[in-house]
Amino acid sequence: MECGRRPVMTNEATQDIRFGFGENWTRYLADISQERIDEAVASLPKLLGDSLTGKSMIDIGSGSGLFSLAARILGASVLSFDYDAKSVACTAELKRRFFPNDKNWQVAQGSILDKGYIGQLGQFDIVYSWGVLHHTGDMWKAINNAGSLVRKNGIFAIGIYNFLPGRRGTHTWQKLKRWYCAASPWKRTLWEYAYISWNLCYLVMVGRNPLKVIREHKKLRGMSWFRDVTDWLGGYPYEAATAGEILEFVQANCGFTLIRQNVNTGLGVSEFVFRASKQ
Template sequence: MVDSPTEIRAGDRFAFGSNWLRFIELVDEPRIATAVDSLVTSLGTRDLSGRTFLDVGCGSGLFSLAAHRLGARVRSFDFDPESVAATVELRERFAPGSDWTITEGSILDERTVSALGRFDIVYSWGVLHHTGDLWAAVEAVAGLVGPGCLLYISIYNDQGIESRLWRRVKRRYNRSGPLMRRALVAASAAYLGRHVPLRRAVRLVRQGPHRPAAGPRARGMSARHDLVDWVGGYPFEVAKPEQVFAFLRDRGFELRHLKTCAGGLGCNEYVFEKTGPKASV
């Protein structure tokens, strides 16, 4: 299996981990609280005490930390070694000495997956569509959910031709030099911000990577880092909600929570329960 740094150098993968390492400089208690509230809203509980939580493609580690704050026993892994480093740093800053486990691995690697076991909550937000094989990745995470337990995923919405055009932008970004990348980010910011004052989009592009951010977005994220992640995020696949429903229904899951992007650009968020008797904790 090709490793993340090799694919990044070849222009076949965005350096997600590098972006997350910059993002964690912004992580503070208000961002953590926002991430915690996001989990609470989707899972319908503020108490994960004694429950196991697997973060597939942990990125910055912010939501692993949020699950830890809610009392879960957390395991995190990511394909990108810089994402692993970012998550480790976040753990050392906010949960030193905890039993939160962090490793490197791919959801598409059978040896990684077979060694994991089953979990009460399997979480993978905005990850599976970047693996290069979306449906194999969904199949793999579904197999990690215990009976009566939860699968919490988000997948990019299929916008038809617009999604195909964004895929071309993302591919071009990863095969370009710094100047073209900045131009693509600037053009994308202008396009995405065409319904807000122009000065806001320009300010977002001009902010340097170490400038203070205005504050957390929904889920505790950063507009600046989300923009770069969106423009560069490759591999890139999409799915319609009905495709996700059908795929997981056939594997014994029932929908418990849905938040869509109203047919627009972004991720549709799903929480499914694997039907059957509750797993012992």
């Protein structure tokens, strides 16, 4: 299925200014636990609303490889790919640990923006890309290309940053993230400490226990609070869209039907699950 595209916002991204997602995932992988894996395994069918047994799934921007691993544990055959070489290495390492020499889990390096690359991949029962397509530098093209990989009656599950207007909104963070990624290593480290300290102080001010928040963060898809904070600070290229813009684009141009959504009203990720037409 081919999707059209409609630009909503302009991203100033350039290929020479890009966050090292793979470096962040490498640190995450060093602390991964069975508990985090179990959380990921539990969260995936809840999002998709369907069994993965016997299904084919492509994980676009596999990052740490955690959700590729979860899908494989749940019985899907999986193709994982990522643009970042270190992310590919992380995914390959998880496969080596849990599914060595498994022909039903393939790991590759590639770009969702490369039409030539994705044109050779075929189509899948489940196309999954959570928190990835808005980091490509051309979000709408990425959504377009990802949609083309969905098999008839298949599932299209994406997580996209919500667009928030205003002085503390998306456009401001786009500039801050670009500055962070262009800064020297010591400046980035200082900013990380400052931002983490601010977040911890804020939790105390609103009456929440920071240690409990950090400890229980793994219940959110098996993630790490510290790695997510770093990912948020540095996640560039960075684009966003309102839920209405995503729905309009995917439904009108891809012909998919929304079956589930979890809309974030702040700067976080909104989740959308669509089903492709049977036609």
